[in-house]
Amino acid sequence: MPDEFIVKLESCNQVLLTTHEQPDADGVGSILGLAWRLRGLGKKFRLVVTPRLPGFLNFLDPEKWIEPFDADIHKNIAAWPDCWVLADASELSRLGPLKDSFLASKAAKLCIDHHLPGDDAGAFDIVILNSGASSTCELVTQTLGISMEMPLPMAQALYAGLVDDTGSFRFPCTSARAHKIAAALLERGVKPDAVHRELYNQATPAKMRIAGLAFERMQLHCNERLAVMTVSLADMESVGAIHEDLEGLVNKPMELRAVEVSAIIYEKLNSGVKVSMRSKSRVNVNAVCRSFGGGGHRLASGATLSGDIASALESVVPVTIARIEQDLGL
Numbered sequence: 001m002p003d004e005f006i007v008k009l010e011s012c013n014q015v016l017l018t019t020h021e022q023p024d025a026d027g028v029g030s031i032l033g034l035a036w037r038l039r040g041l042g043k044k045f046r047l048v049v050t051p052r053l054p055g056f057l058n059f060l061d062p063e064k065w066i067e068p069f070d071a072d073i074h075k076n077i078a079a080w081p082d083c084w085v086l087a088d089a090s091e092l093s094r095l096g097p098l099k100d101s102f103l104a105s106k107a108a109k110l111c112i113d114h115h116l117p118g119d120d121a122g123a124f125d126i127v128i129l130n131s132g133a134s135s136t137c138e139l140v141t142q143t144l145g146i147s148m149e150m151p152l153p154m155a156q157a158l159y160a161g162l163v164d165d166t167g168s169f170r171f172p173c174t175s176a177r178a179h180k181i182a183a184a185l186l187e188r189g190v191k192p193d194a195v196h197r198e199l200y201n202q203a204t205p206a207k208m209r210i211a212g213l214a215f216e217r218m219q220l221h222c223n224e225r226l227a228v229m230t231v232s233l234a235d236m237e238s239v240g241a242i243h244e245d246l247e248g249l250v251n252k253p254m255e256l257r258a259v260e261v262s263a264i265i266y267e268k269l270n271s272g273v274k275v276s277m278r279s280k281s282r283v284n285v286n287a288v289c290r291s292f293g294g295g296g297h298r299l300a301s302g303a304t305l306s307g308d309i310a311s312a313l314e315s316v317v318p319v320t321i322a323r324i325e326q327d328l329g330l
């Protein structure tokens, strides 16, 4: 598939590059990596993210190519591209408000992703789906060719996604191939300390304070194998935090010796709650999130639920405990 993907991409003239809602470094790095290649070929391209590029990722887009989704500006976006790429997601629901335009578009539809396959692979003409890859940036780099020439911002964007999705080269997805690709990107001049600083040392006091509230209220279940944090909109307001400040918080309880699974449940802006889960290695949290209509990876998944935090706790905690007991043979 990689050849077919790249041949198609490079034969098109107006390419729309998109990723999942609430984009992370891997999604953003992937579309920027592809955009730099298209720029080298003199193609037209646009990058649209929903709702916007988080501030801490601005450094990845020095040319300011990324447009925040705007219902007015993008109401006819379906007609613009002759090729529409979705990177770092393969389920159409993750397109958020762009989903209807995607379905209506006559463009060739390409997908490149490393999540576990969902039900929407048939919506694309060409799919590169490899859940064995550490990150979509790894797949993009490999697909474009590890030895290709690249300008520094391109290498930096791809490196940032690789760093973030491997937990700075700590998670089980950190393969020898991931390190080889990282090495190739460093050879293009990427400064690892600068990327780390931009990605992880940008916290505001509000981010620390909302983490403090979440830790204080953390529940432990199943002999401390399950940690659950909850954050309401009122909590965020009380310390002046925004949703971006919750990024990465779910990983912190993994530092507890006994914890196998960490979950955070937080209220979304309009309605409903988001559940985000991490597993140390033995428990399949994808199975848990999938049973609530979500998805992701075996060790990192999420789901969106209607209702409030209390009802989410009531439904999610018992299912998670049952999965822990099953996967650990308790």
Ligand SMILES: [Mn+2]
Pocket: 026, 027, 088, 114, 135, 136, 165
């Ligand atoms: Mn990813």
